[in-house]
Amino acid sequence: MKSRLKDNMILKNISLTRGLKTIFSNLNIEFLCPGLNIIKGENGSGKTSLLMMISTLLLEDRGTIIRLGKLKKNDWLNEHILIKQNSSLSDELTIEENLKIWCGLRGWDFNTDKIEKSLKNFGILKYKNFLVSECSSGIKKKAELSKLNFDESFKLKCWLLDEPLNHLDENGKLFLKKIMDKFINMNGTILQTSHEKKINHKNFKIIKL
Amino acid sequence: MNINFKNILIALIEKEFKSYLRSINNFMNMIVFMIAIIILFPLTVGPSEEKLTLVSNAIVWIALIVSIIPTLDKIYISDFKNGWLEQYYYSPLLLEIIILIKCFVFWFFLIIPLTIFIPIFSILLNIPFLIIFWNIIIFAIGSLGFCLIGSICSSLTLGTKSNNLISPLLILPLAIPIFIFGNGVVEAVKSNYDPLPNLYLLITVCLILLIISPLISAYSIKIALTK
Numbered sequence: 539m540k541s542r543l544k545d546n547m548i549l550k551n552i553s554l555t556r557g558l559k560t561i562f563s564n565l566n567i568e569f570l571c572p573g574l575n576i577i578k579g580e581n582g583s584g585k586t587s588l589l590m591m592i593s594t595l596l597l598e599d600r601g602t603i604i605r606l607g608k609l610k611k612n613d614w615l616n617e618h619i620l621i622k623q624n625s626s627l628s629d630e631l632t633i634e635e636n637l638k639i640w641c642g643l644r645g646w647d648f649n650t651d652k653i654e655k656s657l658k659n660f661g662i663l664k665y666k667n668f669l670v671s672e673c674s675s676g677i678k679k680k681a682e683l684s685k686l687n688f689d690e691s692f693k694l695k696c697w698l699l700d701e702p703l704n705h706l707d708e709n710g711k712l713f714l715k716k717i718m719d720k721f722i723n724m725n726g727t728i729l730q731t732s733h734e735k736k737i738n739h740k741n742f743k744i745i746k747l
Numbered sequence: 748m749n750i751n752f753k754n755i756l757i758a759l760i761e762k763e764f765k766s767y768l769r770s771i772n773n774f775m776n777m778i779v780f781m782i783a784i785i786i787l788f789p790l791t792v793g794p795s796e797e798k799l800t801l802v803s804n805a806i807v808w809i810a811l812i813v814s815i816i817p818t819l820d821k822i823y824i825s826d827f828k829n830g831w832l833e834q835y836y837y838s839p840l841l842l843e844i845i846i847l848i849k850c851f852v853f854w855f856f857l858i859i860p861l862t863i864f865i866p867i868f869s870i871l872l873n874i875p876f877l878i879i880f881w882n883i884i885i886f887a888i889g890s891l892g893f894c895l896i897g898s899i900c901s902s903l904t905l906g907t908k909s910n911n912l913i914s915p916l917l918i919l920p921l922a923i924p925i926f927i928f929g930n931g932v933v934e935a936v937k938s939n940y941d942p943l944p945n946l947y948l949l950i951t952v953c954l955i956l957l958i959i960s961p962l963i964s965a966y967s968i969k970i971a972l973t974k
Contacts, residue, residue, distance in 0.1 A: 595833065597973050615837050616750070626830025630769040631762070642758020643838045645750030 545606040545695065546571050547592075547727060552601035554584070554591060561587050562747075564601075570743040571606065572725040574718065576732050579747035585731040586623065588747065589698045592729065593620040606695050606727065616644075618696040619685060623704065625678040629671040633657070633681045636670060646690045656687040661709055679705040687717055692724055699730040755840045756848065762831075763852040773821075774857060777814040778864065784810040785868050796873070803872035804882070804933055810868070811861060811886060812893070812922075819897025820904060820914030822853055827905050827971065836972055843961040846902075846968070850894045850960070858890040881936050885929040885949065892953040895960035896921045902964040905971035924952045 547569040554561045561584040569575045577585050590596040592603065594611060605614045627636040634653055641648040657663045660680040665673060673681070683702060685691060697718075703711055715738055718728055722741070767774070788806045792798050826832045835845045862883050869879040900917040907913060931945035 595836075595973055612839075616839055620833075620837075622830065624830070626833065628762070628766065628825075628829050628831060630766050635761075635765060639758045639762045640834060642754045642761070643834050643840075645752060645755050645839050647751065648754060648758065 545727070546604060547606055547696070547729075548602075548604045549592075550602040550604075552591070552603065553599045554587060554596065555599055556587065556596075567745055569727065569729065569745070570741075571727045572722060574722055574728045574730065574742040575745055576730050576742055577745045577747060578732065583747040585747060586700050589620065589700050589729060589731060593618065593698055595620070617694055618698060619691060619694060620698040621682055621685065621700060621702060623700040625670070625675075625682055627670045627678060627681060629669065632667050632669055633662070633673065633677075634666040637681065637684060640685060641688065641690075644690070646688065652688060653684075656684040657681070659687055660684050660713055675705040676707060676710070680710055683710070683714060686714075686721075692721055692726070694726065696727045696729065697721060699728065701731050701733070703732060703734055750839045752840060755838060759845060759848050760852055763849060764856060766825075767852075767856045773818060774860070777818060777857075777861065780814040781810045781861070781864065781868070784813060785871065789872070800873065803869075803874050804878060806872060807865060807868050807874070807882065808886075808926075808929070811865070811890075812926075815858065815861075815890065815893055816897075816915055816918055818857065819893065819918060820901045822849065822894075822898055822901040823905060823968065824901065832968060833972060836969070842965040842968065846898060846961045846964045847957075850891075850898050853897075854891050854894045858894060859887065861890075862886055877936060878933060881932055881942060885932050885946070888946075888949055888953055889925045889929045892925045892949075892956050893918075893922060895953070895956040896925075898960050898964045899967075902967035902971070905968065906974060925949065928952065 549565055549567040552565040553563045554565075577588060579585050587596055591598055592605065594615065606617065627633070631639070634650070634657070637653045637656070638648040638650075641653075654663060654666065657666050660683065662677050662680045662684075665677050665681075668677075670678060670681070679702075683706075686697060691697075702714060706714065718730075722728065785806060788802075788810075789799055792802065823832060826835070835842060838845060865883050865886060866879050869882065874882075896918055897914075899921070900914045903917065904913050928945045928949035932942040932949065935942040935945055
């Protein structure tokens with residue numbers, strides 16, 4: 539756990555183009571590690587692309603990304619979670635099945651109690667046997683964020699959250715804040731994109747794109 | 748962190764199985780399509796038994812292949828749209844192995860049940876029992892090859908908008924060796940020759956595909972995800 543204190547996340551001279559559009563050129567950022575980094579910017583400024591690039595889902599054209607102490611790419615994939623803005627749950631499966639299979643694919647234990655506990659904390663336990671296609675956007679978002687509430691998720695080094703507060707009600711926002719604070723207290727790093735003006739966390743860094 | 752590879756395998760097979768079970772109408776579509784071809788073909792050929800005996804085996808094969816091809820290019824598309832391919836990419840298990848498991852599950856749950864219909868259709872078309880037996884074996888092996896070819900084509904067309912047009916064009920030329928050796932087995936049986944050389948060649952083609960298909964598919968999926 540102590541080694542995390544030496545970790546850092548730095549973007550050096552990053553350039554990224556998608557199609558004909560240049561999204562970043564010579565971008566330099568040093569993130570707060572451990573801590574909460576809130577990425578702000580107008581629509582289309584490249585917030586999501588930045589998270590996807592850090593997560594290795596987009597490849598930078600130029601520059602260097604140091605991902606928490608130069609972890610190897612494969613190690614990095616197992617050391618972070620990316621929660622995207624749109625739901626990445628399968629419509630044909632129930633919420634419980636989606637989460638169970640998601641845990642299994644990560645190589646984590648997937649017993650029912652663990653899933654139920656996480657869903658209960660977000661207040662959506664009664665929807666566990668609903669097909670995702672039958673759920674509202676808010677429930678889907680809570681189900682998606684329940685992935686952060688597993689014991690294994692707190693042992694990771696980094697969470698990348700793309701607009702996690704969208705579609706969430708007040709209780710959902712409060713519980714998300716609680717688990718984010720818990721993760722940061724365990725020396726975790728969070729990169730979060732957000733349009734919210736009011737930030738309720740104590741220790742954070744704002745990055746404007 | 749402890750990573751349990753057994754959990755990954757169980758989760759993957761469970762996901763695929765449940766997805767196929769809940770979208771059973773895809774399987775029903777294949778069967779209805781097959782039945783339509785089998786019924787319509789003799790009507791167009793006419794009531795001559797000689798003509799029908801000549802083409803009956805081909806009819807069964809065409810019905811099977813034509814009903815499978817539209818499903819082959821959809822192996823990855825739904826996973827790509829709802830973000831599961833990304834979860835496979837993040838999984839500690841190699842993407843190549845995940846693809847291989849996906850192909851096997853697709854083959855086992857969607858294609859192998861179709862072999863049940865071969866004897867039924869073959870009896871309707873008056874095909875001899877020996878040929879029916881060989882047809883089942885060839886189709887079981889050859890269809891695995893089709894799935895692996897389908898995996899390549901489905902992954903290559905992930906990022907394109909008009910993959911419905913491109914996939915069949917990619918699948919058909921790659922599937923020609925399977926057609927040739929599969930038909931070679933049946934022709935050898937009909938002419939009382941040894942069918943095994945053609946069968947071995949068919950197995951060889953499938954084994955080659957078993958090696959190259961996951962590698963190409965994984966590479967194309969990574970490109971589609973990171974572009």
